[in-house]
Amino acid sequence: xxxxxxxxxxxDVAEAAADxxxxxxxxxxxxxxxxxxxxxxxxxxxxxxVRHGYQGRGVVRLxxxxxxxxxxxxxxxxxxxxxxxxxxxxxxLETAPAExxxxxxxxxxxxxxxxxxxxxxxxxQNRNTLIMSRSPADxxxxxxxxxxxxxxxxxxxx
Numbered sequence: 001x002x003x004x005x006x007x008x009x010x011x012d013v014a015e016a017a018a019d020x021x022x023x024x025x026x027x028x029x030x031x032x033x034x035x036x037x038x039x040x041x042x043x044x045x046x047x048x049x050v051r052h053g054y055q056g057r058g059v060v061r062l063x064x065x066x067x068x069x070x071x072x073x074x075x076x077x078x079x080x081x082x083x084x085x086x087x088x089x090x091x092x093l094e095t096a097p098a099e100x101x102x103x104x105x106x107x108x109x110x111x112x113x114x115x116x117x118x119x120x121x122x123x124x125q126n127r128n129t130l131i132m133s134r135s136p137a138d139x140x141x142x143x144x145x146x147x148x149x150x151x152x153x154x155x156x157x158x
Contacts, residue, residue, distance in 0.1 A: 001064070003061060004063075005062075007057075008050070009056060009057050010050040010056070017042045020073065021042050022039070025039075025071075028071045033136075038073065041114055041130050042062070045075050046060050048084075048107070049077045050079075053080055053082060059077065060077050062075055068134075070131055070133045070134055071131070075127075075130070084107050117129070
């Protein structure tokens, strides 16, 4: 298990998040496509935490680990409470492309490509745990035994 604490702006957090996932993917032998989607999801959530939660600059802790069949990255922050699953892109999708502002689809793309996702708010912290199978054939991450904090957690399949 590795932990990296980042006190950066949004652009720097995205680059540091990419580095964390790159190291994890290399160490775990994660296929390139799966590494890409995990990196996208970690970058998106970490960047949103800094940009919207902290409004420009803040501390984000990234912890990663390898299980026999999957990898995980936990993003922890003390920004305002936000469960990424609560983001509703439907109003934006119902607006004609020429009439809507750019952006707003990152979380939708990121969460749908993960094999599992857990969110909790505890002790004043947001904890987002992103799970990716190490093999394309192993995509069921329904319940997570041995979650990073030692508890059994429900991992929502996206």
